[in-house]
Amino acid sequence: MNTALAVDPGTLDREKVGFFRYALVGEKVLLTNDAGEHLFLAPGDFRRFIAGQIGPDDALYEPLRRRYFFKHDFDAHALADKIRRKKAFLSHGPHLHAIVTSLRCNMSCKYCHASRTGMEAVDTDMPLDVARKAVDFAFRVHTPVLGFEFQGGEPTVNWPAIEFIVDYALEKNRYEKKELIFSVVTNLTFMTDEKVKFLLDRGVMICTSLDGPQDLHDQNRGMTGKGSSYAAVDEWMAKINAEYVRRGRDPDLFHVDALMTTTRASLSRGKDIVDEYMRRGLRSVHLRPLNPFGFAVNTWKLIGYSMPEFLEFYRRTLDYIIEQNRRGTFIQERMASVFLTKMLTPDEPNYSDCRSPCGSGSAQLAYSYDGNIYTDDEGRMAAHMGNDFFRIGHVDTSSVDEVLRHPTVKALAVASIQDALPACHSCAFKPSCGIQPLHNYMFDGDIFGQRPLSRKCQEFYGVQQHLYELLSRDADGSLERIFRRWTIQRSRPGTIPYVPPGEANA
Numbered sequence: 001m002n003t004a005l006a007v008d009p010g011t012l013d014r015e016k017v018g019f020f021r022y023a024l025v026g027e028k029v030l031l032t033n034d035a036g037e038h039l040f041l042a043p044g045d046f047r048r049f050i051a052g053q054i055g056p057d058d059a060l061y062e063p064l065r066r067r068y069f070f071k072h073d074f075d076a077h078a079l080a081d082k083i084r085r086k087k088a089f090l091s092h093g094p095h096l097h098a099i100v101t102s103l104r105c106n107m108s109c110k111y112c113h114a115s116r117t118g119m120e121a122v123d124t125d126m127p128l129d130v131a132r133k134a135v136d137f138a139f140r141v142h143t144p145v146l147g148f149e150f151q152g153g154e155p156t157v158n159w160p161a162i163e164f165i166v167d168y169a170l171e172k173n174r175y176e177k178k179e180l181i182f183s184v185v186t187n188l189t190f191m192t193d194e195k196v197k198f199l200l201d202r203g204v205m206i207c208t209s210l211d212g213p214q215d216l217h218d219q220n221r222g223m224t225g226k227g228s229s230y231a232a233v234d235e236w237m238a239k240i241n242a243e244y245v246r247r248g249r250d251p252d253l254f255h256v257d258a259l260m261t262t263t264r265a266s267l268s269r270g271k272d273i274v275d276e277y278m279r280r281g282l283r284s285v286h287l288r289p290l291n292p293f294g295f296a297v298n299t300w301k302l303i304g305y306s307m308p309e310f311l312e313f314y315r316r317t318l319d320y321i322i323e324q325n326r327r328g329t330f331i332q333e334r335m336a337s338v339f340l341t342k343m344l345t346p347d348e349p350n351y352s353d354c355r356s357p358c359g360s361g362s363a364q365l366a367y368s369y370d371g372n373i374y375t376d377d378e379g380r381m382a383a384h385m386g387n388d389f390f391r392i393g394h395v396d397t398s399s400v401d402e403v404l405r406h407p408t409v410k411a412l413a414v415a416s417i418q419d420a421l422p423a424c425h426s427c428a429f430k431p432s433c434g435i436q437p438l439h440n441y442m443f444d445g446d447i448f449g450q451r452p453l454s455r456k457c458q459e460f461y462g463v464q465q466h467l468y469e470l471l472s473r474d475a476d477g478s479l480e481r482i483f484r485r486w487t488i489q490r491s492r493p494g495t496i497p498y499v500p501p502g503e504a505n506a
Ligand code: SF4
Pocket: 418, 423, 424, 425, 427, 428, 429, 430, 433, 434, 435, 451, 452, 456, 457, 458, 460, 461
């Protein structure tokens, strides 16, 4: 709550005014509510609103009424439907299953933490019997959509496990009939034509890391031996994207996706990063801050930064992205599109790191190479740093029920229900925000964290405030039209029901 606009309880007309949260954004007062509605008011109109002085003849009455800001004259069923739609994700079990096929990796990225091992550590490859049990476990979860995401280390160093999991899951799905989605997060340095054929034949999406132009990328993402990791990204992105086109796939939907991580060296390079993404025809860039789990103090001094420094970078780079859209090039910022979907549409993007309750253990699970099951991939990383709190089962011994009802999963859910969290419950951004308790735990030592001091809160608050501020100044609606385009996620068809050669007529 903005103290400059504190509502004097004596002036509040409790009979007329419905539930709302508010904040001063730029020169306007932003009203929000749990139906995901928002409205900007001039400060004088805001005072008239809370005093119950806006009646049916007032031009502001209808916009306020339609958005459920009055206690009377509204459709309660429609309001309930809106809230239900926003929380529809609660009716399914975890849909995202991250499988760590190996901890081995041939790179030494500056921001990589405890969980990677050297290439000689073959004992950190997932055996095929563990892979089979992980797939069996995932299929037992109640969810119509099942996403398998291969993570590492570098997951493709254990290629047999990826081949096995994909084909075994496809075979099982002949009877299970779920919507299957596969993706592999890879540095592309072990890619071959045969692997590309396998992945594309079965509709496995490929995601790589691209931190910006070559000098920045190679500075952040060094190889353990000689060579440039950018060269592999450059070569294989081009080859794979050309192969999609050769197969007649729409390049807007089918291409190698990319993720970037912001280091200190990135802070002055926002424009270069966006240009690099646009040059490759990418339609989305995710300006991700560092996830500073487990860094040595000296490493953090080298590549880390404060949250105000990150937000300054974010705002400047977002402005540049918006400018490109105004010039006719469609490119969205991924975190902005998550928030904007919550702010401008009746839908919830179900982004696990920005949900309430959070998705750890309830929207996603992570399977380590040894069969241990974690609430999510960050929980697995925490375990490699010596903290087993987020281990919630094992593929050999645990039932789905035991995993999903694990005390840690319950605790994480309780710690991320923002209606009950100090600061969140009255924050104007609460309807479009979310909590990641694991992040709080790693930073502050407790899963509840302390807002507004927690780093994630500062990030989410800063980004949402900037988006709302831009919208509050958007007199001709041209920016909102751009932002609404960012909320349209054209869905890719899931996996291809691959029929092995020779079985086509069986
Ligand atoms: S985490 Fe911070 S920004 Fe988000 S709702 Fe809570 S107080 Fe507001």
